[in-house]
Amino acid sequence: MISIFITPLIAYAFSEEEIKLPLPQLEGKMSVEEALARRRxxxxxxxxxxTLEQVSQLLWSAQGIIEKRIGFRIAPSAGATYPLIRNASGTL
Structure with a gap:
């Protein structure tokens, strides 16, 4: 029998002031296919x-909100479900 426990990594950041990030660019200069082919x-x-613009774009690309009204994000989450495997047996 195999037991798998997943513990979320929690990170905290403290700041005296809120940093306003520039809006992300929604149209890139390169297709997704080209970016994947050129990745190294x-x-x-x-x-x-x-730059602050580059940090803003990176953060938005990884986890940005694309629909504020209902909280849709760039990264899929299967409807905000996060499965947890507590016990598994057999071949994984």
Missing amino acids: SRREFKDYSL
Whole structure:
């Protein structure tokens, strides 16, 4: 028998002031297919910081809200259900 427990990672950020992020760009310069084909892992990094616009775009692309009225997000969540496997037997 195999038991699988999933513990959510909780991160906290503290700030004295709210940072207003620029609105994301909704039309990119590259198709999803081209971006996937050109994607490469890097082990050497540039020596400069991201701009606030780049941080805003990255955050929106990963978890941004696309419909404020009902809270639809970029990342799918299966209707806000998060399955938890407590016990499993057999081959996984």
